[in-house]
Amino acid sequence: MRIAIGGVSHETNTFCAGKTELADFQRSAWQSGQGLLDAHTGVRSDLGGMIEAAARLGIEVAPTFYSSTQPYGTISREAFERLRDELIGGLRAVLPVDAVCLAMHGAGVAEGADDFEGALLREVRALVGPDVPIVVTLDLHGNITQRMVDNSNVLLGCHLYPHTDMYERGIEAVELAQRIVNGEIRPVTRLAHLSMLAQAAATAIHPARSINEHCAEWESGPGVVDATFFHGFPYTDTPDVGITVVVTTNGDEDLAERAAKDVARRVWELRDDFRQELPKPDEAIRQALDTDGGPVVIAETSDNPGGGAAGDGTHLLKAMLAANLSDAAFGFIYDVETVEQAHAAGVSSTIVARVGGKTDALHGAPADVTAYVKALTDGQFIMQSAMGRGRRVELGRTARLVVGGLDIIVASSRQQTFDPELFLLHGVDVSRYKIVALKSSQHFRAGFEPVAARIIRTDTPGATTNDFSLFPYERIPRPMWPFDEGAESRE
Numbered sequence: 001m002r003i004a005i006g007g008v009s010h011e012t013n014t015f016c017a018g019k020t021e022l023a024d025f026q027r028s029a030w031q032s033g034q035g036l037l038d039a040h041t042g043v044r045s046d047l048g049g050m051i052e053a054a055a056r057l058g059i060e061v062a063p064t065f066y067s068s069t070q071p072y073g074t075i076s077r078e079a080f081e082r083l084r085d086e087l088i089g090g091l092r093a094v095l096p097v098d099a100v101c102l103a104m105h106g107a108g109v110a111e112g113a114d115d116f117e118g119a120l121l122r123e124v125r126a127l128v129g130p131d132v133p134i135v136v137t138l139d140l141h142g143n144i145t146q147r148m149v150d151n152s153n154v155l156l157g158c159h160l161y162p163h164t165d166m167y168e169r170g171i172e173a174v175e176l177a178q179r180i181v182n183g184e185i186r187p188v189t190r191l192a193h194l195s196m197l198a199q200a201a202a203t204a205i206h207p208a209r210s211i212n213e214h215c216a217e218w219e220s221g222p223g224v225v226d227a228t229f230f231h232g233f234p235y236t237d238t239p240d241v242g243i244t245v246v247v248t249t250n251g252d253e254d255l256a257e258r259a260a261k262d263v264a265r266r267v268w269e270l271r272d273d274f275r276q277e278l279p280k281p282d283e284a285i286r287q288a289l290d291t292d293g294g295p296v297v298i299a300e301t302s303d304n305p306g307g308g309a310a311g312d313g314t315h316l317l318k319a320m321l322a323a324n325l326s327d328a329a330f331g332f333i334y335d336v337e338t339v340e341q342a343h344a345a346g347v348s349s350t351i352v353a354r355v356g357g358k359t360d361a362l363h364g365a366p367a368d369v370t371a372y373v374k375a376l377t378d379g380q381f382i383m384q385s386a387m388g389r390g391r392r393v394e395l396g397r398t399a400r401l402v403v404g405g406l407d408i409i410v411a412s413s414r415q416q417t418f419d420p421e422l423f424l425l426h427g428v429d430v431s432r433y434k435i436v437a438l439k440s441s442q443h444f445r446a447g448f449e450p451v452a453a454r455i456i457r458t459d460t461p462g463a464t465t466n467d468f469s470l471f472p473y474e475r476i477p478r479p480m481w482p483f484d485e486g487a488e489s490r491e
Helices: 024-027 034-040 046-057 077-094 116-128 145-150 166-181 208-220 253-269 281-289 316-324 336-345 420-426
Strands: 002-009 029-032 061-066 099-104 135-139 154-157 187-193 222-229 245-251 294-301 328-334 350-355 369-378 381-384 392-394 396-405 408-410 435-438 454-458
Touching: 002 077, 002 245, 002 294, 024 029, 024 061, 024 077, 029 420, 034 061, 034 336, 046 061, 046 099, 046 166, 061 077, 077 116, 099 116, 099 166, 116 135, 116 145, 116 253, 135 166, 145 187, 145 454, 154 166, 154 187, 154 222, 154 245, 187 253, 187 316, 208 222, 208 253, 222 253, 245 253, 253 454, 281 435, 281 454, 316 328, 316 369, 316 408, 316 435, 328 420, 336 350, 336 369, 336 396, 336 408, 369 408, 381 420
Parallel strands: 002 061, 002 099, 099 135, 135 154, 294 435, 294 454, 328 408, 328 435
Antiparallel strands: 029 061, 187 245, 222 245, 350 369, 369 396, 381 392, 396 408
C-alpha cells in the first residue's frame, strides 16, 4: 500500500492589519520529498504520527509538499496560488497512490478563498478522483465547512487543547486510510454548525472537557468512527466562523446525523459556561504574589502570536516593571530592534532600550528600560513538552535582559511560548522564580503545568483578546452568540 502525505496549515486572524505573504511560509516551513520526512520523523506532530504509523504498518509513504507559518493576517493571493500549486504538483508527481493523508488547520483564509482548506481539498479531490480516500488531520480551532466534508473521506480534529494529541491523530489518519482502502469501513460524515463563538477553552477543564467526554461516549458505541468538537477560530471574519461538531460513522448516515446534532445540543446547553472573566495585569500580579510557592505562570492570552497577535505587546510587561518584582521573568517579547541592540553591545553591557510596542498602538507603546545584557543566543532549541516534542524551534537571535529583579527575553521571531526550554536556553530555571510571564492562550499548559504552582491568564488589549465585542465583525452570520439574544443552535 502506498499513501501520499503532505499538507498546508495556517490559522488566519483576519483582524490583523497585514497579510500573510508567500515569504512567511517559505521562511517558516517549506518542505517536500525527503526534506518533509526528515523534518517530521520522530516529532510529536500529525505528520510525525503519519510517518510512524506507516512504518509500523509496512505502508510506503510518498511525501508531497508541506508548508506552514505563524498565524497572522489573510493569506495573500500570491501565497495561496503558490501553496496550491506546490501541493497539487507534489501530489501529481507521486501518483498513483492508494490514499492521501493531509495535515491542515481548518481556519485558513486567503484572498479569493474564504474557505482555504475547502478550496485546497477540492483541488486534491479533482486530481485523485472519487475513489482514492482522503483523510485530513485538523486543529480543533478550525472553522469547518461543508466543502471540507464533501471533498474528503474523514476529517480528524485533534481533541485536546493544548494540542498534545496531534501525533495520535496522525497515526489514526493512516490507520483509517488503510482500513478504507481494505474495505473495512465506508466513512459517512455529518457536520453540525452552531451560531456561537467561544473563548479559548482548555480541554482539561469544564466545559470543553465535558463535551469531549460526551463525544467519547458516542465514539465508544458501535458504528461511530470519530466525533470531534471543533471550537472554531473566532478571530476570523467570514461566513463560516463558529463552533462545529463533525461525526463520521461506518456507513450509517442516520447515526452520524443523530450524533452530530446531539453533541451540538450539548455544546449549546453549556454555552454560558464558556464565558471567562480574566484579571487585568495588576490584579494578575497581585494574585501571583499572594500565592504560596512558585513559579506562578501569568499568560497574556490577548497577545498570543499563536492566534495572530503581535507578540510585542507591553501591557503586562509594564505592569511587571511598575511592580518592582524580584525573581520574575518574561519570556518573551518579539523585538528585532532591541535584540540587535543587545547583540551589538555584547554580554555584560548596559543598554537603554525601548522594548516591544513596535507593531501597533493596540498592543501598547514601547517600555523604556535601562537593562543589563545577561545572555545572547541563536534562538535555537528542541521542544520537550508533550505538544510538539522533538520539533526544532528557531527564534532567530535572542537576548536576556535584566531590569532590576525582572529577566526579559527578547527574540527576533514572533511565536508563542510552549515550554520552559526557551527559558533554559537563556540560563533561566523557571522553578527558581516566583513569577514567570509569557504570551500564549492555552498551549503553554503542556509545558508549564507540570512545574507551575499556579496558572493565571490575563486579558489586555490585543488581537486575541477574550472580548469579542472589540472586533469589527462585518461578514459573520447573525444572529451570533454571545452578541445576539436571538442566536440559536444551528444543528
